[in-house]
Amino acid sequence: MTVKIPKNATIPTMKFESRLTTVVDNQPNLKIAVYQGERRKASANQLLGTLMFEGIPPAPKGAKVTTSFDIDTMGNLNVSVKDKTSGWKETKSIPGVGVKGKLQLASAEEMSRQGEKHKSEDEEHLKRASITKAMMEYTIMIRENAAAGDFSKNVHSAFEDAVGKMLDELKEKAKEFGSEYDTKKSATVMSTFCGIPFRKKDWIRKNKN
Structure with missing residues (x-):
């Protein structure tokens, strides 16, 4: 979650x-959820x-x-998405965001207090989220490479099993962080994660015996 329109x-x-x-x-599509508040955790x-x-x-x-995001004189929040290559663009709106109504359902003061109260908790959440995002991106990369090339069914199956075990192990490591999660541990996991060959030919070469 990132801030698009700052408070005040x-x-x-x-x-x-x-x-x-x-x-x-x-x-073919892109979903954008819009929130109001000062917590770093969207939900x-x-x-x-x-x-x-x-x-x-x-x-x-x-x-x-x-x-792009803006609020017009009528208080409507306008969100636009544009493809830079083709020039395709679409704009949608959420009405009444900037007038008496939705933004007044919870006081800005209370949101600010909650944001400060949960600051440490939210920072920990962001660190975990960064690991999760990296895992998702890496998984996609692995699957794409697993599908490429002319390999026997047995080799492909063995590679998929190895990939699955690797991801399960990394997910367990992420769970171990708990309240003690810190930047040093994050760096250690990412170093381990990125050091594992994702190309099938690399895996075959290392496991040919």
Whole structure:
């Protein structure tokens, strides 16, 4: 979760832009959930709305899209998604966000207090989330490489088993952190994680006997 429109922003607001990339080939859509609050953990904030953008032009994963956020004079939150290569763009709105209504369902003061109270807890959550994200990205990379190449069914099956065991082990390590999770342990796991060959030919070479 990242902050797009800071607290105490005047209305109408300017556009706050950020860049994203697609995560799979020919990704057709993008879902954006919008929250209000000061917690770094999305589920701990107030959900204002969820928007689904359809029709992203087909392209290899990694295609760049730009998202922008602004609140107009009527208090509507406008969210736009634009594909930088094709020029495709779509805008959707959540009405009444910046006027008396949704933003007043919880006081800004209370949100600020909750944000400060849970600051340490939220920082720990972010560290764990970074490991989880890295695992997901690495898993996708592994699966793609496992599917490539002309290998026998037995070799492919053995490779998949090895990959599964590796991921299970790393997930268990992440669970062990608990309240003692720290940057040093995070660095250790990431070092181990990134040091494991993900290419099938590397695995075969190391396990040929």
